[in-house]
Amino acid sequence: NAGVMQNPRHLVRRRGQEARLRCSPMKGHSHVYWYRQLPEEGLKFMVYLQKENIIDESGMPKERFSAEFPKEGPSILRIQQVVRGDSAAYFCASSQEGAGGEKLFFGSGTQLSVL
């Protein structure tokens, strides 16, 4: 009964490169959420997706960031032309019910470091 799986665990990129973060939700969950945790700060909501649909991207920067959750395969958070300020821990969560239900199940996160 695997939980939310994120990979890679650590990702190092140079400024200007692209970062791709993957998230496989828990079995039976079709709702995925991405959060970002900047150093010394709390987690902040970025985007909520269902299969093939973006439901709420109000927390995601308008430029360079995109997210998808295809019919087959994991959800992907993509950051183009990374900058040092993108260095953070990115957490994915999933739920069985829509709009988060009663609780979210979080993965262990991807630590992105931009050199």
Place this chain on the structure above:
Amino acid sequence: DAKTTQPTSMDCAEGRAANLPCNHSTISGNEYVYWYRQIHSQGPQYIIHGLKNNETNEMASLIITEDRKSSTLILPHATLRDTAVYYCIVRSGGGSNYKLTFGKGTLLTVNP
């Protein structure tokens, strides 16, 4: 969503009860109190939530005052593995329960 105030840090002896307070004086009638924790280098973990009645599960108990302006999370027998940052979050009962706003939380250190 209502704001919450938590102490920055607390210590607890292993095997003793850990009582973590949270103030949410501006909470409104349809807002729930949620508790999550984050062990170092891991994602947050749901602990418990409640509206106005006290709640208990296998992990913890949640005591909410009658006026709902504050609550206490109780870990009855703290272990070293309970060392983590504990977040108290207030969320409305309907709609976007996924937009959790995590503050700074309380760093609970359980000492041997």
